[in-house]
Structure formats: C-alpha cells, structure tokens
Amino acid sequence: GAGVSQSPSNKVTEKGKDVELRCDPISGHTALYWYRQSLGQGLEFLIYFQGNSAPDKSGLPSDRFSAERTGGSVSTLTIQRTQQEDSAVYLCASSFEGGNSPLHFGNGTRLTVT
Amino acid sequence: GENVEQHPSTLSVQEGDSAVIKCTYSDSASNYFPWYKQELGKRPQLIIDIRSNVGEKKDQRIAVTLNKTAKHFSLHITETQPEDSAVYFCAASPSNDYKLSFGAGTTVTVRA
Numbered sequence: 001g002a003g004v005s006q007s008p009s010n011k012v013t014e015k016g017k018d019v020e021l022r023c024d025p026i027s028g029h030t031a032l033y034w035y036r037q038s039l040g041q042g043l044e045f046l047i048y049f050q051g052n053s054a055p056d057k058s059g060l061p062s063d064r065f066s067a068e069r070t071g072g073s074v075s076t077l078t079i080q081r082t083q084q085e086d087s088a089v090y091l092c093a094s095s096f097e098g099g100n101s102p103l104h105f106g107n108g109t110r111l112t113v114t
Numbered sequence: 115g116e117n118v119e120q121h122p123s124t125l126s127v128q129e130g131d132s133a134v135i136k137c138t139y140s141d142s143a144s145n146y147f148p149w150y151k152q153e154l155g156k157r158p159q160l161i162i163d164i165r166s167n168v169g170e171k172k173d174q175r176i177a178v179t180l181n182k183t184a185k186h187f188s189l190h191i192t193e194t195q196p197e198d199s200a201v202y203f204c205a206a207s208p209s210n211d212y213k214l215s216f217g218a219g220t221t222v223t224v225r226a
Contacts, residue, residue: 033213043158043203048213056213058115091157098210100146105157 002026004106006092012112013082021077021109025094033103034067034077035091043091049075050098082113116141118206120217128225133191135220137204140185144206147180147187148214152201161202162189194224 005024013019025032034046045059049069060066064083069075079086089108095101117140127133139147148163164171164178164187171178175194180187187206191198204217 031210042219043216045213045216050211050213053211095214099207099212099214100210102148102160102163103150103158103214105159107157 004092004094004104006090006106006109008109009107010110010112012114015084015113016081018078018080019082019111021079021090021092021111023075023077023092023094023106025073025075025092026104027073029094029096029104030072031095031098031101032069032075033093033095034075035093036088037091037108038088046077046090079111082111084113087111087113116144116206116208116212116215118204118215118217120204120220122220123218124221124223126223126225127194129194129196131194133189133194133198133222133224135189135202135204135222136186137188137206137217138184138186139206139215141206141208142182142185143208144185145209146207146214147178148205149176149178149189150203150205150216152203152219154200158203191222194222196224196226198222199224 030051032049036044047067048056064080067077091108093103093105120137145166150158151161152158177190205214207214
C-alpha cells in the first residue's frame with residue numbers, strides 16, 4: 001500500500017513563472033487537502049476536496065492559486081506568476097472519508113522562488 | 115467554521131518529566147480530535163486520536179483527554195525522551211463533510 005505521493009519533491013522556479021504541484025492520494029480516499037508550511041511555521045490550510053462536493057477554497061491566499069482534483073483522485077495545485085513569498089513546503093494529505101478520518105500526509109514539495 | 119487554539123507555542127522539558135499541550139475548539143459539534151507529530155524535516159504523522167464518545171485514551175506514554183463541556187482537549191506525554199522532541203499539532207472536526215482544522219502547533223524540546 002503506497003502512501004500519499006507528491007511530485008516534484010523539490011522545485012526551483014523564477015519569480016513570475018507558473019508552477020504545478022501534483023498529489024496522488026491513497027487509493028480509495030475520498031478527501032484530499034493541500035497545506036502550505038513555511039519554515040518553522042504551522043500548517044496553513046489551502047483547499048479541501050471531499051468526494052463530489054464543491055471544494056472548500058477558503059484558504060487559498062490569492063487568485064494566483066488554484067487546484068483541481070480529476071476523477072476524484074489525483075490533484076494538482078497551480079500557482080501562477082509565482083512570488084518569492086510563495087516559497088514554502090506544500091503538503092498534500094488524504095483521508096478515507098473526510099474530516100472525521102485520520103489524515104495521511106505526503107512528503108511535500110519544497111518550492112523555492114528565486 | 116471550526117477554530118482551534120493551541121497552547122503553549124513552545125515547551126521545554128527535562129528528560130523524564132511530563133509534557134502537556136492544551137487545545138480549545140469553538141464548534142460544539144466537533145467530535146473527532148487527532149494529534150499529529152512532526153519531526154524536523156519530516157511530514158506530520160498521526161500519534162493518537164479521540165472521538166467524543168470517550169473522555170480519555172492512552173497509548174503507552176501518550177494520552178489524550180477530552181472535556182466536551184469546556185470544549186478543550188489535551189495531550190499528555192509522560193517520561194519524555196529526546197525522540198519526543200518535535201512539533202505537535204492538535205485538530206478538530208465536526209463531521210466528514212467538513213475539513214479537519216488544525217491548531218498552530220507546539221514545539222516540544224526535551225532536554226537531556
């Protein structure tokens with residue numbers, strides 16, 4: 001049983017470029033989360049997908065950030081026109097049923113914007 | 115939505131002593147309360163969770179207590195060891211339809 005897989009593990013990009021981060025959740029998990037974690041900081045919620053419900057996008061910091069989840073499985077987080085303050089580790093997590101189920105985190109994508 | 119507050123933000127304890135982290139939540143409908151441990155450079159991992167139908171749960175040196183009336187829950191680590199040094203996050207959720215909401219985290223340092 002594979003865990004939550006994220007790619008790439010590291011991404012260095014120039015300011016102003018777009019980036020796409022990928023998350024493969026555990027098979028059968030209906031819920032998927034994206035978090036952002038800056039060095040030494042907590043878990044900043046970005047977006048939550050649960051089954052066929054409309055995603056909770058309340059944590060997206062600006063309209064440069066968007067995410068989709070195709071076929072209820074793989075998710076991509078897109079950051080357009082990256083800024084230096086976007087530099088952080090982006091963590092994906094999935095759970096079997098939603099908020100009342102344990103989260104399984106991926107190893108994250110470390111994004112550096114130069 | 116649910117709002118979870120966590121205290122203290124940092125905690126330093128002598129090896130062998132106990133550590134206690136407290137969290138409060140705002141939504142009285144919340145019924146699931148997990149705790150995650152994040153070691154330096156690693157992903158958060160679930161260490162223990164409790165549901166609202168019980169008041170306490172133990173797993174070896176860690177325990178969690180829940181007070182639904184006061185809307186707070188706590189993590190207790192006994193006989194602390196250097197490997198307990200990490201950031202600990204509490205969380206709460208009212209149902210599967212809603213996301214799990216996290217506290218801001220507590221950095222625990224166990225002094226040898």
